[in-house]
Amino acid sequence: MPIASRREVGQRIATIRRARRMTQVDLARAAYVSLAMIKGIERGARSPSDDTLDSISAALTVDPSRIVTGSTRTDSRVHAALPGISAAIAAYDIPVDTASRPLNELGEDIGRLVRWRLAAQYARIAEHAPRRLTESLVMLHHTSGTERLHAAHVLTTAVRSADAVAYKFGALDLSARLVDLMRWAADQTEDPIVQATVAYVRTETFFAARAHAQGLRALEQAIDACPGPIDTASTAARGALHMRAAVIAGRSGDADAATLHLDEARVLGDAVPEAPYDGTQFGPDSVRAHEISVAVSLGQEHLKRALDIADEWTPPDTLPAERQSGFWIELARAQVWAGRPDDAFESLKVARFIAPQHTREHPWAREAAATIRRLKRADAESLTSFAEWIGAV
Known part of the structure; x- marks a missing residue:
């Protein structure tokens, strides 16, 4: 330049x-x-x-x-990287004769992918994921004993980060393949906590297929297989599964199951500090954020509950950007249903400020923006600009 x-x-x-x-x-x-x-x-x-x-x-x-004239938009860069991710996992079960680097060094790089995922930095993940997936597979095929168990965990983590990109950007077939690879790798860790984490992620496939009842059954089976809450790791893993089960129960219209799982998640969340556990954020604030998600999932009859939660509490800055923005997107949807388009627009702007890549690719954010623009067609230029940015017009 x-x-x-x-x-x-x-x-x-x-x-x-x-x-x-x-x-x-x-x-x-x-x-x-x-x-x-x-x-x-x-x-x-x-x-x-x-x-x-x-x-x-x-x-x-x-x-x-x-900032730079002619620079490629984030979504274009991500979509351009997806074939590379697909190619990297095409022959995941076939060993290749390639040298690998130290496992601890690779693990540090995969750790950066996790931090980027929690911060909703999907373009950064997309750029690095193909190489990290290839390296992780090579590592798994060229190690043995306890080192192989660690390599399988590293691979599981790398695949989860790549899946976040595929799923958020609508590459659902690729996401399903990545989830299958994640399950394959998790089984080789011989670690029930890692397997519980993968069960949490697998729920994406049920969301995408709108197979909510089946997804709830799968999560309940995972809860049964998860170790009891005997330490922080097992408590967080089990609590995250209950938290996820509450949301998918809500989407299946099962209010009783949603309440039951949310209550279990709340008890377990209060027992551990808020933090990322094996790449999944869990704790009292995460459970609170999911309360509004459950209320919105259950539909307009539970609208007041969603709005009451937002009146009492908003996510702290210490929560990962992806989880914070998700809260504001869910709230915007509830506010649209409640006939409060101005409040909904403000919520979407907060979501964009916190995690623009996550907000831009979220179908509910796009749907809410389109509805707000229809309701307030003659309003400020900023609303039209936002709707164009998110692809709602």
Whole structure:
């Protein structure tokens, strides 16, 4: 990038940052890059890579094209990466004669994928996932004993991160293949906690197929197979399964089962600190966030409960971005049903600020934005701009 172009890019970033009332420290933290990088880019001394540009754009809630003319949009970059993910897992059960690197080093890289997933940084995952999947498969096929058990866990984690991208961006067939691979890898860990985590993720396939009753049965079987709450890890794993079961029970219209599982999740959530456990966020705040999800899943008869929860509580900044934005998207849907389009629009804007990639690809966010625009067609330009951004027009 020429010096003049670097300077212009830096000025645009600084201008948007100030408009968002963010300091350079705020932007560095939100974009998961160093403060030195932000300072260097803003003064024109450094040029952001595609990866860094995407992270900064997500943190500023703008498309990369707003910063660098001609830059590819996040969704286009993700979709371009999906064939690479598919190719990486095509022959997952066939060993290849390729050298592998140290397992602890690979594990650190996979850990970054987990952090990006929780922060809803899907483009970053998509860019790195094909190589990390290939490396994880090579590692599994070239280890033995206890090291192989660890390699199977690393592979399971890598596949889950790739699946988050496929599922969120509508590649449901690829997502189903990744879930099958995840189950295959989890069985080789010989760890019931990892298997419980995969059962939690597998619920996506039931959501996608609208097979809610079957999904509830699968989760209840997983709960039965999960170790009892004898320590923090098993308590969190079991609680997360109950939390997930409550939501899918709600979508199947089974209010009694939803209440039962939510009550169980609440008891277990109160017994552990809020944190990511084997890549799944769980604790009292996560359960509270799922209360509104359950209420919305049960439909308009439970609308008041969803709105009452939001009046009493909103997710803290310490929750992962994906979970926070999910809360605001669910709330927006409830507010649309309640005839409160202005409040719903504000909720969608909060969701976008927290996790723009997650919000943009969420079908309920797009549906709510389209409904709000129909109800308030003559309103502010910002509503039309938002609807265009999310693809609702």
